[in-house]
Amino acid sequence: MQSTFLKHLLLTGGILLLGSCQQSIECYLVPSVDKASDFHELQPHNSAALMLARNEAEHIQLVFKGQIGETYTIHRTTKDNGIQYSCRQITPVYGFDDALVPVEDDKILLTDTIAKLWITYRTTDKTVPGKYNEQLIIAGNGKQQKIKLDLHVYDVTLPTTPSIPATFGIIEKNLIDSTSEEQTLKNKLEWAELCLDYRMNPYFSTWLANSMRHEASSSPWKWDDSRTLAFLADPRFNRFAIPYHSLSHDELDGMLQSLEKHHLLDRAYFYLWDEPAYMNEYRLIGQYAREIHSLKPEAKVLTTFYCGPKDGPYKDKLFSVFDLWQGDTQIFAMSAWALQGNEANADTCRSLLKENEEWWTYVCMGPGENQPNLLLSMTGYQHRAVLWRSWKERTTGFLYWAVNAYAETDTLAFRKDLPEGDGILIYPGRYFHCEHPVVSIRMERWRDSMEDYEYLALLEKKIGRAKSETLVQSIYSNPNEFTQNSHEIEKFRESVLEILCQ
Structure with a gap:
């Protein structure tokens, strides 16, 4: 039978x-x-x-x-x-x-x-x-x-060079091999290449002198190493970080001149301070930025923030940073948590931008609850929706503070002051008897999200923004309302692919 x-x-x-x-x-x-x-x-x-x-x-x-x-x-x-x-x-x-x-x-x-x-x-x-x-x-x-x-x-x-810059920090101290400088450089190169392979633009991240003063550099080598320019010219980079605090004035000038000569300056940015909160910190950023811009006025400075100043006449006024940092900061990287799930706040941010300024967002600790983020406790749909949100809110970049922010350099322990998995997307292979770093499911889902963004970028070019927004409504409405149904995601992807093939 x-x-x-x-x-x-x-x-x-x-x-x-x-x-x-x-x-x-x-x-x-x-x-x-x-x-x-x-x-x-x-x-x-x-x-x-x-x-x-x-x-x-x-x-x-x-x-x-x-x-x-x-x-x-x-x-x-x-x-x-x-x-x-x-x-x-x-x-x-x-x-x-x-x-x-x-x-x-x-x-x-x-x-x-x-x-x-x-x-x-x-x-x-x-x-x-x-x-x-x-x-x-x-x-x-x-x-x-x-x-x-x-x-x-x-x-x-899908393009080799990402349509939107997505910068991901790698905590440099967690890759240092105390017995071998050569092995440290190999570690840095391997982790940077892994990030590039996942449509992430890596930067090596160090907080200086127990402060939020921040040094970022995307090259595993020093700025004047012969290998640096070739590495930064990789087409998988949309943007890359370059150092500031560790350089003398003459070295800073030499680096900027070299980047301009090799047509790379337009992709470079400085990440000088992380989440400044007080007016004296704003003044220091301005001091650093003025030195940079005295050498190359077109150079870009990125500054992250989740709040307005905590002192001074503009205390607690979130949107005041767009005026207070004008001329010093060109890339305003804002915590998605600060938007409070309200797309009207995203509209306000875009409206405050001046010529040649950019507005990026990042996730760190928050947002929580049902909004898109990369925390371990969240669903795969929340992981997948991170770049859906960026496309819908028209941000011009995305930042994630770290892929390897363990509590200790020699353990996999999570930091107790952070939600589980925050700042950790890659695991050292030795803890799983592997020779190479081990990626996470969340990192794969993030790349899927980035690929969805590329679908939307191609779609928008072909049929326009309004029609693209109508199509994306089938999977994403706002940070609090997006699909929890995989069938709907694939129906959307199939529709986009069919349109793009016409």
Whole structure:
């Protein structure tokens, strides 16, 4: 007797799930925006489909059941089709499924009765558009399961250089190898390259003399090292940070002259002070900025803030910074928390900008509750919506203060004064028996958010802002109202891809 064939339709994180489950190994395919631990809310499946542009990564979470101590293999049967593949095991960090540990030699050792895998396919700008049939084979303990994955690569290419600057701090002291300066430089280069690979523009971050005075530099090497200019010319950089406090006046002049000579000055910025709160701090920023602008008036200074001054005649007036910093600061980087979830405040910020000024936003500690952020306690939808918000509120940049802000340099302990996961998106590989740094699920979701931003940037160029805003309403209305349904995300992505291909 022929069994009944059941079709399930589920659009998620680039996934269209179809098919029937073979019971050899009970497998579940979970959307990348959802928790893998919620697999029991789904029906078992052994086939799926992914949609991608060129220069894009898409994911599916694969969950199957077994016994502790069992060893399985997972094998990709397709080779050399121009699409990259990776398989990583979802590993808990302090009770949160977050670290993505590479599966070595295709072998999976179960430390629980549930195996949770993060499967990624990634196209390049050279990938030929079309449909691809992928297959994974899971085997172990006399059982086997084939997973069929149908990929549709659209004739749309996401840009190598991000459309919006997204700068991410790397705490420099946490990468220092006390026994080897050469190893420290290798660490810095590896972490910077990893960030660039995820559409993040890295900068090495140091707070000076127990203050909020801040030194930032995107190059792993000193500004006058011969390798620095080549590194900063990488097309994956939209913006990069350059040092100030550690330079003499003549060195500062030399650096600015060199950047101008090599046509890189327009992408450079200084990050001199972090979240100034008092008028004397404003005056110091002005002093530093005037020295910079005396050498190159077009140079850009970035200043972060979450409040107005806490003293003086403009005490507690948030928007006063746009006037108080005029001429000294060109990039006003504002905490999204300070907007209080009100898009009218975003409109006000944009209206206060003068010529050649920019308004960026950042997330740090807040915003909380249901708004977009990258905290561990938040949902995948909140992680994914971070750049949706930036596009909707028309910010011109995004900043995230740190990817490795551990409480101690030699542990994975989170800082107790911060929400769990704040300032941590990458883990040192040694804690997971890995040679290289280990990225988090939240970092993958952030890149997905950035790729969504690229979709929207291309869409806006093709059909205009008004029509694009109408389409984005299907997934995002405001910081307090956005989709919690992966089907809606994929329906939106498919609609955009179809329009862009016309």
